[in-house]
Amino acid sequence: MDNITILGIESSCDETAASVVRNGREVLSNIISSQIDIHTLYGGVVPEIASRKHMERIDRVVDAALKEANTSIEDVDAVAVTYGPGLVGALLVGVSYAKSYAWALNKPLVGVHHIEGHICANYIENKELKPPFMCLVVSGGHTHLVMVTDYGRYEVLGRTRDDAAGEAFDKVARVIGLGYPGGPKIDKVSCEGNPAAIDFPRAKIADNEYDFSFSGLKSAVLNYLNSLQMKGESYIQADVAASFQQAVVDVLVGHSMDAVTRYNVKDFAIAGGVASNSHLREAMQAACKERDINFYMPSPIFCTDNAAMIAVAGYYEYMAGSLASWNLNAVPALKLGEK
Ligand code: KG4
Numbered sequence: 001m002d003n004i005t006i007l008g009i010e011s012s013c014d015e016t017a018a019s020v021v022r023n024g025r026e027v028l029s030n031i032i033s034s035q036i037d038i039h040t041l042y043g044g045v046v047p048e049i050a051s052r053k054h055m056e057r058i059d060r061v062v063d064a065a066l067k068e069a070n071t072s073i074e075d076v077d078a079v080a081v082t083y084g085p086g087l088v089g090a091l092l093v094g095v096s097y098a099k100s101y102a103w104a105l106n107k108p109l110v111g112v113h114h115i116e117g118h119i120c121a122n123y124i125e126n127k128e129l130k131p132p133f134m135c136l137v138v139s140g141g142h143t144h145l146v147m148v149t150d151y152g153r154y155e156v157l158g159r160t161r162d163d164a165a166g167e168a169f170d171k172v173a174r175v176i177g178l179g180y181p182g183g184p185k186i187d188k189v190s191c192e193g194n195p196a197a198i199d200f201p202r203a204k205i206a207d208n209e210y211d212f213s214f215s216g217l218k219s220a221v222l223n224y225l226n227s228l229q230m231k232g233e234s235y236i237q238a239d240v241a242a243s244f245q246q247a248v249v250d251v252l253v254g255h256s257m258d259a260v261t262r263y264n265v266k267d268f269a270i271a272g273g274v275a276s277n278s279h280l281r282e283a284m285q286a287a288c289k290e291r292d293i294n295f296y297m298p299s300p301i302f303c304t305d306n307a308a309m310i311a312v313a314g315y316y317e318y319m320a321g322s323l324a325s326w327n328l329n330a331v332p333a334l335k336l337g338e339k
């Protein structure tokens, strides 16, 4: 089959996004309407507001994606949409829109797992990348170390037991007065701080060395701030940010490299919003180089939520004949590998 065109739709959190992708790897358009400004007022994503904003914007976002791609609706071979995991109300907007769109135009519908989308973002700029490879997915809601055994086939080696990496960034940013969204702000402020200033803990999980835990680290930051406050002393924001970030980066790199060695992997990728962190990108690249492992990472715009990654994942599902029925529903706690 030549020239398969997929329209991707993403609305699982606070970005309303649509994209047109050809043959799984060529992004013709990538429209992202972010709600960050609105949610910043509340210090985090307010689910009810997110759903309403998706409803207001989705129609224009999809139109803009088709227009920018210079593609007519007739040229679209299938509509791919994120159906989980995520905020149920937010997901429902994308799912309902995609279903009615595909139904009205008599096009096949593909349901995409959001984490699968993040992983597939790596295919966009790395045309040579093919399974099998290992991928660390680090986002606001997920921290997964995954073996990609084939297109659409995933084996989860490790996951977080509590907070996701991005969640930890956001929470720590809030307590040190950086506000929302925390990840990019900690990334920036850390450049002026000393990553060795404070020795925050690096958690290890006894019964699965590839699992993660970030809640102890978050508490350690809080305890550090409280103890200084009780003594009437002030803290250096950039040092706290840099030391916290270093602890997260050390754990992510450490677990990943242990797994890469153990499974004798030659290709390793990172994905998800936290994968746009400049310190993590540098540290992972260096660690892979040292071990002679090919390292892949999407450009930052394809790390944070977007619909191009959903269209790419949708393409591989479509090619495998994995189509959704008209009963497709939003599944807020969808597990990777579940259909
Ligand atoms: O993948 P994503 O856009 O949405 C989810 O699927 O959750 O990830 C959002 C998360 C947020 O927690 C945000 O703070 C974090 O990614 N993030 C970062 C950076 N940019 C975004 N974390 C650290 N450094 C960054 N530069």
Ligand code: ZN
Binding pocket: 114, 118, 139, 140, 272, 273, 304, 305
């Ligand atoms: Zn995401």
